[in-house]
Amino acid sequence: MSTQNRFSMYAFWRSSATYRVRVALNLKGLTADEHAIDLDRGEQRDSSFLAVNPMGAVPTLIDAEAGESSPPLSQSLAILEFLDETTPRPPLLPSDPHGRARVRSLAAMLTADTHPLVVPRLKRYLTEAGFDAAAWRRWQIHWFTTGLAAYEQRLATEAATGTYSHGDAVTMADICMASIVMVARVFDIVVPDVPTIDRIMASCEAQPAFAAANPWRQEGAPPKP
Amino acid sequence: MSTQNRFSMYAFWRSSATYRVRVALNLKGLTADEHAIDLDRGEQRDSSFLAVNPMGAVPTLIDAEAGESSPPLSQSLAILEFLDETTPRPPLLPSDPHGRARVRSLAAMLTADTHPLVVPRLKRYLTEAGFDAAAWRRWQIHWFTTGLAAYEQRLATEAATGTYSHGDAVTMADICMASIVMVARVFDIVVPDVPTIDRIMASCEAQPAFAAANPWRQEGAPPKP
Numbered sequence: 001m002s003t004q005n006r007f008s009m010y011a012f013w014r015s016s017a018t019y020r021v022r023v024a025l026n027l028k029g030l031t032a033d034e035h036a037i038d039l040d041r042g043e044q045r046d047s048s049f050l051a052v053n054p055m056g057a058v059p060t061l062i063d064a065e066a067g068e069s070s071p072p073l074s075q076s077l078a079i080l081e082f083l084d085e086t087t088p089r090p091p092l093l094p095s096d097p098h099g100r101a102r103v104r105s106l107a108a109m110l111t112a113d114t115h116p117l118v119v120p121r122l123k124r125y126l127t128e129a130g131f132d133a134a135a136w137r138r139w140q141i142h143w144f145t146t147g148l149a150a151y152e153q154r155l156a157t158e159a160a161t162g163t164y165s166h167g168d169a170v171t172m173a174d175i176c177m178a179s180i181v182m183v184a185r186v187f188d189i190v191v192p193d194v195p196t197i198d199r200i201m202a203s204c205e206a207q208p209a210f211a212a213a214n215p216w217r218q219e220g221a222p223p224k225p
Numbered sequence: 226m227s228t229q230n231r232f233s234m235y236a237f238w239r240s241s242a243t244y245r246v247r248v249a250l251n252l253k254g255l256t257a258d259e260h261a262i263d264l265d266r267g268e269q270r271d272s273s274f275l276a277v278n279p280m281g282a283v284p285t286l287i288d289a290e291a292g293e294s295s296p297p298l299s300q301s302l303a304i305l306e307f308l309d310e311t312t313p314r315p316p317l318l319p320s321d322p323h324g325r326a327r328v329r330s331l332a333a334m335l336t337a338d339t340h341p342l343v344v345p346r347l348k349r350y351l352t353e354a355g356f357d358a359a360a361w362r363r364w365q366i367h368w369f370t371t372g373l374a375a376y377e378q379r380l381a382t383e384a385a386t387g388t389y390s391h392g393d394a395v396t397m398a399d400i401c402m403a404s405i406v407m408v409a410r411v412f413d414i415v416v417p418d419v420p421t422i423d424r425i426m427a428s429c430e431a432q433p434a435f436a437a438a439n440p441w442r443q444e445g446a447p448p449k450p
Contacts, residue, residue, distance in 0.1 A: 071327060082329075098291050100307070101298050
């Protein structure tokens, strides 16, 4: 009996983008064999990983059913859309175009406007440009707070908000929201005055798909402080 | 006779994200009434615009056929997906899931990993944090170069690259690529050694949908230097 999974994933324990893919796989009932890539040690630039994905991107998802000319899957939202198209149940997007646009827009506020500003390569650049630890900390807090406050404002004022960010089912927007809240927690950053996010985050964490993706439960995670 | 368009768009002449939506509208044969929002003057924070979109985001697309509870459309990739779902011809994505994943991943490399680093709010923060004009210029050049070099590496090595970034038809990936090349040009930044990008960019610019979206041809653009 073969126990080979269709998917394998190159992952890092606290990576926000990896968390998003873990949650989506869990929701869809899919399993990926994980290979830990330690971004703090620079393993994403090791030749053994670059042979898998020359871009050195984490997460990288390998689909054993892909054709030979298909590159490995990368970029978390592209992976979420792929999983939603190939394993449609439960859906990660609503069915109406305006609802889908709202969910994708909410997701992009955090994955495009917030997350890229707080990744290791930005820390490296800014440290070399003269940021000390306190300046980097101010930077992190500023962008996490700006991004989550804007997300909260939309949740609190837009009619389509429900039990979750859009209506009463989990969507890509919740996955992205949880991924940012979770990595902020890892960095010990608490964003105040986001009651709608706090409420939805609690609903997400009560679900096994989110709980199993908790960074502290992944291979390579240090003991929780 | 009514000449009211279905769509109206709040736009800025050199905005990379606005360019993406302009190209997509043009390719689909759609027209939006444009309202210029001058980001250099901070008009995105004026109360008159915040009444339209409390997030102050450019581009903001208003769909006269949307229900009252639908917020204005925002985030360029969410808008591109919306336009592709509601006006399917010509498609902005290939039909197979792995092809769609590749196009969305290429698009995200530039819209999520590159563009958010070179927007006005980053310039404001870094200037207040001590960056002088030369430091900001180095920052711009570094991230435009990093993003486009990574994109070039994928185009040059992946089998699915064709006349365009994915096969022989324009996709979202080309629109995002052109939007970054174009705004780099506006800032007088030339990224060397990207021959595949240069070739595809020439093919894009030969198309009326791209030519009509040229930043220098938009309302509010200064005389071309």
